[in-house]
């Protein structure tokens with residue numbers, strides 16, 4: 001049941017909804033590729049999985065930059081909620097953005113340090129942007145950010161899904177109202 005004090009929530013802009021679900025799918029595939037590549041026992045399969053992981057990571061970074069730009073540029077509807085909830089929601093969403101940007105960047109640092117092939121497709125290369133020094137501290141830092149960042153992302157996404165599910169128990173059609181595409185859950189229907 002919807003609380004009396006809460007206004008009907010409005011949908012996120014279409015481009016952000018498309019990017020939300022598209023990136024949720026790509027990130028699920030990317031996490032599976034990363035873990036599979038790390039734990040596969042055959043070297044050639046593991047290398048092939050990592051090579052797809054690299055390309056998909058670059059695509060995710062590009063889409064995330066578009067998403068961030070749109071998120072900052074497009075007007076978002078404000079709805080009433082207690083201040084603690086607003087802060088908690090902003091913190092979780094902000095951290096999700098930060099992690100999804102930090103993962104490709106740290107992955108790139110490891111990739112360049114490995115001296116791996118940076119060809120995306122049709123001979124297009126991702127620039128290295130730095131020359132790895134002899135001291136490998138930077139590589140170790142990037143590795144920690146990448147591996148623990150991936151686990152943090154997984155944990156935060158689970159929390160995000162549980163909260164969205166709980167909210168949809170309190171407020172009927174909450175998920176479709178905020179992030180859906182059809183008529184169901186639209187506040188003007």
Ligand code: HEM
Nearest residue numbers: 016020023024027071093096097157161164174175178179
């Ligand atoms: C990898 C998976 C996911 C990521 C990284 C993710 C990330 C985000 C982010 C950053 C936002 C804030 C809006 C924005 O800036 O675009 C958001 C909103 C939202 N997400 Fe997700 N999401 C994921 C999966 C899901 C799933 C599976 C559900 C449904 C169970 C869901 C339901 C929602 C809803 C309902 C909102 C709107 C919340 C509101 O405005 O109050 N998300 N998501």
Ligand code: HEM
Nearest residue numbers: 030031034035038054057058103104107108110111147150
């Ligand atoms: C959002 C994008 C990304 C996500 C979610 C992600 C996730 C992961 C995960 C889950 C692992 C396995 C971690 C483990 O050992 O348990 C991994 C490993 C790895 N990823 Fe990514 N990754 C992303 C982007 C990238 C990019 C763009 C590159 C390369 C440019 C990259 C390069 C690597 C490498 C080289 C490893 C193996 C690290 C090692 O030596 O242990 N990743 N990634």
